[in-house]
Amino acid sequence: MKLRHVGLISTSGPTAFQTNHIKTNNRGPEMNSLKKKYRLWHCLALAFILPAIGLITMTQAVAADDSVACTDCHDDKQGAQYVHSPAGEGECLVCHEPEPAHLEEGGPGGMETNRTASACAQCHDDMAGGSTIHPALEMDGECIQCHNPHGSSFEKFLVTSANSLCLECHDPVATGAATGSQHLPVTDERGCLNCHNPHSSNQAALLTASPKALCLGCHNQEISTQEGDRTTHIKNIQETMELEYLHEPAADEGGCTTCHAPHGSQHKKLLTASFPEKNYYSSQSGIDSDTNTFELCFNCHDQAMLNQDISAADTGFRNDTLQDGSVVRRNLHRFHVVNTVEGRSCNICHDPHGASQPHNLRSTWTMKKIEPTLLFQSRPDGGECLKSCHRPKQYRRLD
Ligand code: HEC
Ligand code: HEC
Ligand code: HEC
Ligand code: HEC
Ligand code: HEC
Ligand code: HEC
Ligand code: HEC
Ligand code: HEC
Ligand code: HEC
Ligand code: HEC
Incomplete structure (x- = not known):
């Protein structure tokens, strides 16, 4: 030749x-x-x-x-x-x-x-500019593990489609992406790239933004998804985060992922622990050992708030009366929550993200397609609740 x-x-x-x-x-x-x-x-x-x-x-x-x-x-x-x-x-x-x-x-x-x-590097940055570097960049073959140096049928000359590339090395089970309920962005066209930078980042876990900004970047509007003829509406969380009383862990910068698994979870709503699926359910104790109904909340809060016998420290949501010279406490948390016929989830009264009334109390909730209003009045020794369907109810603490 x-x-x-x-x-x-x-x-x-x-x-x-x-x-x-x-x-x-x-x-x-x-x-x-x-x-x-x-x-x-x-x-x-x-x-x-x-x-x-x-x-x-x-x-x-x-x-x-x-x-x-x-x-x-x-x-x-x-x-x-x-x-x-x-x-x-x-x-x-x-x-x-x-x-x-x-x-x-x-x-x-x-x-x-x-x-x-x-x-x-003759022509490109080394891509390792952030404080967290993807270990893949240090593996044999470096860039060409993911990019074909000549070209490809995928954008950015990826060796395979963006949403399957990462799974060549990452086990979806290990990241939780294959358990129970899945988070839609994990499997859509951009997949992992919706939240992670493939090279490096100044955020932990190669995130493209701080965890909270990342979540609120998409959850700043209502999201409706269609599955068959069933439409699901996911509410606008950003809106809730602008209310006056924020739940401390949700307000926290890294907070969303203390309660939600970003990839997928065996619990509904991507929760990291169990929490009732419905606003009304039946419960013997509120903490049934088989379902551990409120595990999510009781990871941080004291279960004693649901006990029959309580001290003043266990909960402020109680009505105290004097009987024969001693204080008898009626636990209103237990009264509402623990009920074999129709227990009420914390979610009926409290919004786990934030709310417009003290103690993260909601102003409305959903009950069989209607949305009653709840007006709460805080008092130094208790409170008053006005629901659209009941007379005002008050509770009083004696100490
Ligand atoms: C006379 C024909 C011919 C020419 C000209 C030629 N190649 Fe090759 N090349 C081959 C054959 C045949 C093979 C072995 C079969 C294969 O791998 O495709 C090969 C293999 C290769 C390989 C893989 C094997 C290895 O040893 O790494 C590379 C890379 C390569 N060629 C690059 C080039 C480049 C770059 C040029 C131009 C500078 C070039 N070739 C010019 C025929 C040629
Ligand atoms: C783990 C897989 C992976 C490795 C390893 C990797 N890349 Fe990438 N790279 C990607 C993906 C995926 C994209 C597309 C990013 C997007 O669309 O947001 C990309 C995009 C790019 C881009 C386009 C600009 C940009 O930042 O989006 C360049 C340039 C690039 N990579 C170069 C490199 C170089 C150079 C290396 C080696 C130092 C490298 N990549 C290593 C997966 C990888
Ligand atoms: C940006 C760097 C780069 C350029 C430009 C480049 N190559 Fe390559 N080429 C590589 C690397 C790296 C490999 C080894 C891939 C591997 O080991 O998986 C390779 C592998 C090859 C191979 C063997 C494996 C295969 O895919 O067939 C051939 C043949 C080849 N190149 C030919 C060429 C020719 C011809 C050109 C110019 C038209 C060219 N390359 C331009 C980086 C490049
Ligand atoms: C000789 C210079 C040169 C070298 C060496 C080179 N590139 Fe590139 N690369 C370019 C140019 C120019 C572009 C923009 C045009 C294009 O998209 O092809 C580009 C584009 C890219 C893109 C797409 C960027 C985008 O934003 O769409 C990726 C990914 C990429 N290169 C990866 C690599 C990888 C990986 C290597 C090493 C194996 C490499 N390049 C080596 C010149 C180079
Ligand atoms: C070539 C293999 C490989 C590919 C492909 C790959 N990774 Fe990785 N990745 C690793 C290794 C190895 C580690 C370190 C061990 C671990 O955490 O599993 C890692 C770690 C990570 C981490 C944790 C980083 C940290 O500091 O906590 C994230 C996030 C990640 N990869 C995302 C991705 C994404 C997104 C993609 C697709 C664009 C991808 N990986 C593709 C090999 C790979
Ligand atoms: C909706 C955003 C989002 C998507 C999409 C996403 N991740 Fe993540 N990922 C996160 C967040 C947030 C963390 C940090 C978790 C934490 O701090 O507890 C994380 C952490 C990780 C880690 C570090 C180890 C761990 O499990 O905590 C790996 C590895 C990882 N992701 C891989 C992937 C892969 C692979 C994909 C695609 C299949 C993917 N991620 C898709 C948000 C996402
Ligand atoms: C790229 C956009 C995007 C990002 C970023 C994102 N989400 Fe989502 N999220 C969605 C979409 C789309 C849905 C609707 C999914 C569906 O209906 O299956 C959703 C649904 C949810 C749901 C409800 C799941 C269910 O089963 O009903 C929760 C909880 C959630 N996201 C939390 C988070 C958290 C926490 C983060 C940050 C770690 C986050 N999201 C980041 C797009 C995103
Ligand atoms: C204290 C635990 C906790 C924290 C922290 C938390 N969430 Fe939630 N989140 C929940 C619970 C419980 C639900 C299910 C009940 C409900 O829909 O209000 C939920 C539901 C959701 C939903 C689905 C709403 C719907 O209409 O189906 C989204 C989206 C969501 N959270 C996003 C976020 C984002 C973004 C953050 C961070 C700003 C965050 N969450 C922080 C506990 C939490
Ligand atoms: C990651 C830990 C954590 C989890 C999980 C958690 N909380 Fe909280 N919660 C806190 C912290 C910290 C505060 C602020 C300090 C305080 O008031 O105890 C708080 C405050 C509250 C308040 C306001 C108390 C007041 O008087 O203002 C309510 C109501 C509440 N949480 C309900 C819940 C419910 C319902 C759940 C389950 C869906 C839950 N929390 C899960 C940490 C957590
Ligand atoms: C019927 C409405 C209602 C339900 C259901 C409810 N709470 Fe409350 N919760 C309240 C009210 C009202 C307060 C304010 C008590 C006060 O005046 O300090 C409160 C206060 C709290 C506080 C602050 C500390 C305390 O006990 O006073 C926490 C934490 C809390 N609730 C968690 C929960 C959890 C967890 C659940 C579910 C297991 C739950 N709540 C169910 C109405 C409710």
Whole structure:
């Protein structure tokens, strides 16, 4: 075979990639800096390497175009749906270094291929700019585990679709993404990339934003999803987070994930522990050992609030009376919550995120498709509740 492959460095120059292969993607500044780097690389190449091989080039006196030589025999490196510009432009030698024998006879061998990130770093940032770096970037093969250096049928030259790429290494069971109820963004088109940066991040767990900003970035509106003929409405949490009385863990920066598993959970609403699915249910004790009904709340709050016999410290939601000189306490938490016929979930009175009335008390809840109102009046020694369906009720504490 005639050695046409003489200018081992392409002399097509920095303008080579200003062709229709380049998807500028409105990424002005980023792409410009990429182009600058690219040009710089070329300048260096032209300044130092070309003179060295110039001799060969001259003696061969054949038009210099390495892409022709390589693609003569490898015609499959430029045909992908999305072609990586250096491959498309025939800049094979930015990553490959052939011995002349390879070009003459072809065949395996006679070829040095830079499979490391240093090849990519000629033109790209090292992608490890954040304080948390994805360990995948330090594994053998580095960038090419996820990117095909030549091109691919997936955007960003990914080796497989965005939502299955991560599962090549991550077990969906280990992340909880395959348990019980799933969080829709985990499996949609962008999948993990909805929340994680594949390279590095200044947030823990490679998150694209602080956990709370991340959640509220999508839950700043009502979300309706359709499954068959069943429509589910997920309420706007951002709106709730603007109310006056926030539940402390929800107000906390890392808070959403203390109660919700971001990928999936065996409990409804992605909860990290059990909590009644319905507002009304039956309960012997409120903490039935088989379902551990309110485990979520009692991970932090004291279960004693539901006891028959309580001290003043157990709950403020009680009505005290004096009988024969001693204080008799009626536990109103127990009265409402523990009920074999119709127990009421904490959720009826309290919003776990935030609410407009003290003690995170809601102003309304859902009861068989109607939405009664609840007006709460706090008092130094108790409170008064006015529900749209009942007379006002008061409770009083004696100490
Ligand atoms: C950005 C760097 C880069 C560019 C540009 C590049 N390659 Fe590659 N190429 C690689 C890497 C890295 C591998 C090894 C992949 C692996 O081990 O999985 C490779 C593998 C190959 C292989 C063997 C495996 C296969 O996929 O068939 C051939 C052949 C090849 N390249 C040809 C070319 C040709 C021809 C060009 C120019 C049109 C080119 N490459 C441009 C980085 C590059
Ligand atoms: C005369 C034909 C021919 C030319 C020209 C040629 N190759 Fe190859 N190359 C082959 C054959 C044949 C193989 C072995 C089969 C295979 O892997 O596709 C091969 C294998 C490779 C491999 C994988 C094997 C290895 O040892 O790493 C790479 C990478 C590669 N070529 C890159 C290039 C690049 C880059 C150029 C241009 C600088 C080039 N080849 C020019 C024929 C050629
Ligand atoms: C010679 C310079 C050069 C080298 C070396 C290079 N790239 Fe690129 N890369 C570019 C240019 C120019 C673009 C923009 C045009 C395009 O999309 O092809 C680009 C685009 C990309 C994109 C898509 C960017 C986007 O925002 O759409 C990815 C991903 C990428 N390169 C990965 C790699 C990886 C991985 C390597 C190393 C195996 C590598 N590149 C090596 C020049 C280079
Ligand atoms: C674990 C898989 C993985 C590894 C390893 C990886 N990338 Fe990426 N990379 C991606 C994914 C996924 C995207 C698409 C991101 C998106 O669409 O938000 C991407 C996007 C890019 C882009 C486009 C610009 C951007 O930031 O979105 C460039 C350039 C890039 N990668 C280069 C590299 C380089 C260079 C390396 C090695 C240092 C590398 N990647 C390693 C998965 C990976
Ligand atoms: C080539 C294998 C590989 C691929 C592909 C891969 N990862 Fe990883 N990833 C790892 C390894 C190894 C670790 C460290 C061990 C662990 O946490 O499982 C890790 C850790 C992580 C972590 C935890 C980081 C931390 O600091 O807590 C996140 C988040 C992550 N990967 C997300 C992703 C996402 C998103 C993708 C797809 C874009 C992806 N990974 C693709 C290998 C991979
Ligand atoms: C809705 C946003 C979201 C999506 C989508 C998402 N994650 Fe996460 N991921 C998180 C959050 C938030 C954390 C941090 C959890 C914490 O701090 O408790 C996390 C943590 C992780 C961790 C660190 C270890 C752990 O389990 O806590 C890994 C690994 C991980 N995610 C992988 C993935 C993979 C793989 C996908 C895609 C299948 C994915 N994530 C999709 C939000 C998400
Ligand atoms: C990329 C957008 C996006 C992000 C980010 C996001 N979510 Fe979601 N979330 C959704 C969508 C869409 C649904 C509706 C899913 C459905 O109906 O199956 C949903 C549903 C939920 C549900 C109700 C699940 C059910 O079974 O009804 C909870 C709880 C939830 N998200 C919590 C969170 C938390 C906590 C975070 C932050 C770690 C978060 N979300 C981040 C899009 C997002
Ligand atoms: C103290 C525990 C707790 C914290 C902290 C918490 N949640 Fe919730 N969340 C719940 C419970 C319990 C439910 C189910 C009852 C309900 O729908 O109000 C729920 C329901 C949801 C729903 C589904 C609402 C619907 O209409 O189905 C979304 C979305 C949600 N939470 C997002 C968030 C976000 C975002 C954060 C952080 C700002 C957060 N949660 C913090 C306990 C919590
Ligand atoms: C991660 C820990 C945690 C979890 C889980 C939790 N809380 Fe809280 N809760 C707190 C903290 C901390 C406060 C603020 C200090 C206090 O008042 O005890 C608080 C305060 C409250 C208040 C307001 C008390 C007042 O008098 O103003 C109510 C009501 C409440 N929580 C109900 C619930 C309910 C209902 C659940 C279950 C859905 C729950 N909490 C789950 C930590 C938690
Ligand atoms: C019928 C409405 C109602 C239900 C149901 C209810 N609470 Fe309350 N809760 C209240 C009221 C009213 C207060 C305010 C008591 C006061 O005046 O200090 C309160 C106060 C609290 C407090 C502050 C400490 C205390 O006990 O005074 C916590 C914590 C709390 N509730 C948690 C829960 C949990 C957990 C559940 C479910 C197991 C629940 N509540 C069910 C009405 C309710």
